[in-house]
Every structure is written in C-alpha cells, then in structure tokens.
Amino acid sequence: MFLLIFCKQLTPRVKYIFNFIFKDILLYEEDLSFTSNEIEFLQYDGPKFSYAEQPLKQELHFGSCKLLFETKIQPQHIDQIIFGDTQVPFPVKNGFLPFDVFAASFYFVSRYEEYLPFEPDKHLRFKAENSLLFQLDLLYIPVIDVWALMLKNILLKYFPLLKFGSRAFKFVPTFDIDRAYHFRNSGILKNTARIIKALLEKDKERLKNVLLTGLKKRKDPFDTYEMLRKIHNKHNLNPIFFFLYAHKRDKRYDVNIKPGKENFNALIKETAQYADIGIHPSYASNQHKHLLTEEIKNLSMLIEKPIHKSRQHFLRLHLPKTYLQLKEVDILHDYSMGYASQPGFRAGTCTSFYWYDLQLEKQSVLKVYPFAVMDSTLKVYLKLNPEKAKETISKIMGNVKLVNGTFCCLWHNESLSETETWKGWSEVYRFMVEMAVK
Known part of the structure; x- marks a missing residue:
C-alpha cells in the first residue's frame, strides 16, 4: 500500500x-x-x-x-x-x-x-x-x-503498517595525499636548505629526520602507509585515498611530488591494490578544467582504472561551478562536502545524496558524500590538543551512531607521522577507528 x-x-x-x-x-x-x-x-x-x-x-x-x-x-x-x-x-x-x-x-x-x-x-x-x-x-x-x-x-x-528498512552505522576513512613524503624526493638543494635552517634554529629533531631519511637509515616521516594498511586490514575497512597528481602546480599550495617519480608512482600503484583511488585536483584546476582533465587522465593511466572519485584540494568547493566541472570530466562521486574551519555536517546530513542543481532545478548524477571531521580542522583551525580532539570526534560520531548513519573522516598521511606538531595524533586516529568499529 x-x-x-x-x-x-x-x-x-x-x-x-x-x-x-x-x-x-x-x-x-x-x-x-x-x-x-x-x-x-x-x-x-x-x-x-x-x-x-x-x-x-x-x-x-x-x-x-x-x-x-x-x-x-x-x-x-x-x-x-x-x-x-x-x-x-x-x-x-x-x-x-x-x-x-x-x-x-x-x-x-x-x-x-x-x-x-x-x-x-x-x-x-x-x-x-x-x-x-x-x-x-x-x-x-x-x-x-x-x-x-x-x-x-x-x-x-x-500508520503502524508502513514498512521502513533499517540502516547500520558505517565508517568510511578517507585520506588526502597532499605530500606523499616529507624529505624523500625533495632533492639535494631543498634538503640542504632544510639542514641549514634546522641548524640555525637548533631544531635537532628536524635535522635528525632529514639526515637519517637522506641516508636511508629511517623511513620518511610521512611514510605512514604500511601502518594505515595494517589498521584498516585489522578492522576490514575500505579506505579511499585521494592523490594530488599534478604536473602544473601552484607552488604555494601544491607541494606534492611531481608525477613520474618512480617511488611516487609505485606508492600509488601499491595503494590501488587494496584501496579506492580518487583524484585530489590541484589548486588551480578549480579555475582551469583542462588541468583537471589532464590530472585525471594521468592518474587513471597509472593505475589502469577509471577515476570517478574526487575531493577538492583545500576543499575549494564553489557552487555550482565545481560540481558542473566535475560532471563534465565524468566524476560521479565527490567527497568535498565539509568545512575546513569547523567539523560537522555542511549539508546537514551524514547520508550521501545526489547534488541538486538549483540553476537547472533538477537532480544531477553526481553523488555527494559528506565528511564529518578533518584532522587539520581539529589541530590547525580549532587548535585542539589530541585529548580535546578525541572528545570532539566522540561527540560527532555519537550523533551519527544515534541515526545509524555514515561517519566519513578526512585524514592526511602526515598527521600520523608523530613528528613535530603532529605528535600524539596517530593515537587520535587509532582512537577514532576503535570507536567506529566497536
């Protein structure tokens, strides 16, 4: 009925x-x-x-x-x-x-x-x-x-005879790879400059990291991929990695390794074996569609799979322009729906939805996946310490569990590095995962 x-x-x-x-x-x-x-x-x-x-x-x-x-x-x-x-x-x-x-x-x-x-x-x-x-x-x-x-x-x-299905809480971990490595692939000149700066500032930790990474005595601090893989495999989670893969870059904001570097390509290929891969469009691509087209094409060729997922670099979501552009390049799933300065639900929901084009007054084919919390929002914008960050995550995830919704998070490989300002934050990620799966 x-x-x-x-x-x-x-x-x-x-x-x-x-x-x-x-x-x-x-x-x-x-x-x-x-x-x-x-x-x-x-x-x-x-x-x-x-x-x-x-x-x-x-x-x-x-x-x-x-x-x-x-x-x-x-x-x-x-x-x-x-x-x-x-x-x-x-x-x-x-x-x-x-x-x-x-x-x-x-x-x-x-x-x-x-x-x-x-x-x-x-x-x-x-x-x-x-x-x-x-x-x-x-x-x-x-x-x-x-x-x-x-x-x-x-x-x-x-009307007690109405029939509704039931949902189950879901946890979706996603990662933006803005900088695949910190010191690796930076080149002699850049790392020499880092050494000089560390000496001048008497920053023993950074000096040690640069030298030991360069001598291959230690993994690059941002190389947290194996740790993430173990965490995700332990809990049967299916992460999504969004890689910044741009030849033409804005030097202020696009700090990733240039495509073509052997170890960077190997990292992406290896990650694609156990996780979904999406494009993390370069900063300028939001204004220049040809850059986005090129970046998607190159990443797709590398992993030998079509790219249909994206998240805007710096969350530069400009409606309706950004979504119209994504549709033109066959992006079907976008994960940019969230704020940089505040955690929570930008669209008021934890449920994925098809973007409604207000200019054309119709539902589009582009599906939007809201995320609830980002690591740099908690640390950089809100200036929370790890314990306060856990409290905020607990509060928001608890609200999602009450409605049996989907909790999507945005994390970065560097925030699990346990170096410099990110000390204690790998535990925040582990805490979030444990809370999600229990």
Whole structure:
C-alpha cells in the first residue's frame, strides 16, 4: 500500500527532498505517491498526509512555506522557532510540527545559501561560520537524519503498517595525499636548505629526520602507509585515498611530488591494490578544467582504472561551478562536502545524496558524500590538543551512531607521522577507528 501525499504543486524540489528523506534515509519500502486532487486524497483510506499551508480536514498535516514551490534562487527571510532544545528555521502554523521540516532539509542539503552572495575566505570558500547550521548551533548534528527519524516515528504512530528498512552505522576513512613524503624526493638543494635552517634554529629533531631519511637509515616521516594498511586490514575497512597528481602546480599550495617519480608512482600503484583511488585536483584546476582533465587522465593511466572519485584540494568547493566541472570530466562521486574551519555536517546530513542543481532545478548524477571531521580542522583551525580532539570526534560520531548513519573522516598521511606538531595524533586516529568499529 503506497503512501499518499497531498501537495498542491509537485515541483522538482518537492520530489527531490521527499525522495531523499523517505528513500535514501528512511529506506521506505513502498511507493510514494503525490496528488493535488483534494477529493482523491480525502477518499483514499490508506496511509496519507498533507503538505500545504492549511490542512484539508482533520488529516495528518505538515505545514509548508514557499521555498519548495519557488523556481528562483533568491535571498530568503528565515525566521526561527524553538523546537525541543534546538532552534529550527522556517516556522509554520497549523501543522503537526511547528516548522517546515521539508523546506529546512532542502535548504541545507541543496546548499541554497552558497548560491547567494557571500564573503569568502582567502581560498574563496564559503565560511562555516556564515552558515545557518552554525548559527543555529546544529553543525555537529546530522539534523536532517534526526528529523527524518522523527517523521518516521510520527507516521508509524498513525500508520503502524508502513514498512521502513533499517540502516547500520558505517565508517568510511578517507585520506588526502597532499605530500606523499616529507624529505624523500625533495632533492639535494631543498634538503640542504632544510639542514641549514634546522641548524640555525637548533631544531635537532628536524635535522635528525632529514639526515637519517637522506641516508636511508629511517623511513620518511610521512611514510605512514604500511601502518594505515595494517589498521584498516585489522578492522576490514575500505579506505579511499585521494592523490594530488599534478604536473602544473601552484607552488604555494601544491607541494606534492611531481608525477613520474618512480617511488611516487609505485606508492600509488601499491595503494590501488587494496584501496579506492580518487583524484585530489590541484589548486588551480578549480579555475582551469583542462588541468583537471589532464590530472585525471594521468592518474587513471597509472593505475589502469577509471577515476570517478574526487575531493577538492583545500576543499575549494564553489557552487555550482565545481560540481558542473566535475560532471563534465565524468566524476560521479565527490567527497568535498565539509568545512575546513569547523567539523560537522555542511549539508546537514551524514547520508550521501545526489547534488541538486538549483540553476537547472533538477537532480544531477553526481553523488555527494559528506565528511564529518578533518584532522587539520581539529589541530590547525580549532587548535585542539589530541585529548580535546578525541572528545570532539566522540561527540560527532555519537550523533551519527544515534541515526545509524555514515561517519566519513578526512585524514592526511602526515598527521600520523608523530613528528613535530603532529605528535600524539596517530593515537587520535587509532582512537577514532576503535570507536567506529566497536
């Protein structure tokens, strides 16, 4: 028996967000059907509810605002209301809930606010602190997933025969390889400069690392790949590695080894034997599609597999330009949906979703995978020590486990090196893994 929803106008926005909530999050097993015919709705004796400004009679009713029925991208005047112990946007009257849960979910997951004028940071990124989720103190919560479960409980109270599937918590470890090695492959001149600098600054640890790595008496500090492999194999985890593989580089931000170096290529090939490989596009490729095309082609040729996964270098996600460009080069899965300066859920959900193109008003084929926490966010931006970082990870992962969602993390090989400023952080990663698998 299908679930019938009364809606005066079935727009692409309505269809998109209802399918995301009911099919992708709640795994509703029957069909969703919409009608704008009041008589048809009132005569239907199966499970149903209305989504409109006013109820038709005494049916289960969820109040709507205008957002899902608009076809333009325009500034929204968003009022807020207290609901439970949180503030929520898009308040409505005469509904079972005091806010439009569907409009609020769409606003967050579509990243509507990022299409409007905003003040960017130095990398031209949308700032976490400017987001509505941050301002509502909801960034650490996969709030759309929470609201979806709330809807499920309401519907089951009225229609106990409705059938929903069940999800299980998932952990997805991902890595950006910005610098495959610290001293290895740097060349004599660069490492000599490092030695001189270490001597001048009396930095015994760095001096020792440069010398011993150069003499092949010690592995490069950033060579943490075997340790990661053992951790992942122990817990049957399937990591994803995003490699920066660019011939033409911005020297300020693209500090990886140039493609062609034998040991760098060997590392990528070896990693591809047990993990998924994605492209980590160079800094400039966000503005120059031909660079992205070249980088994907070269990486694909190296591992002899097509490349369909990506994550933007420095998380330089500019909507809609970045996603339109990724679609043009056949990237089907993107893992850039998160902030550099704050952990949490940029799109309000821990569930992967198909990007909704607000300019064309339709769902695209590009699937977006939100990540919840990044190592440098905790250490560099928030300036947390390892113990405080564990507390933050515990809080966010706990919120994901409550909704049986997916916890995706972004880590770097260097943050497990136990050198210089990263001392104690390999334990943070191990802690996160142990918490995820127990």
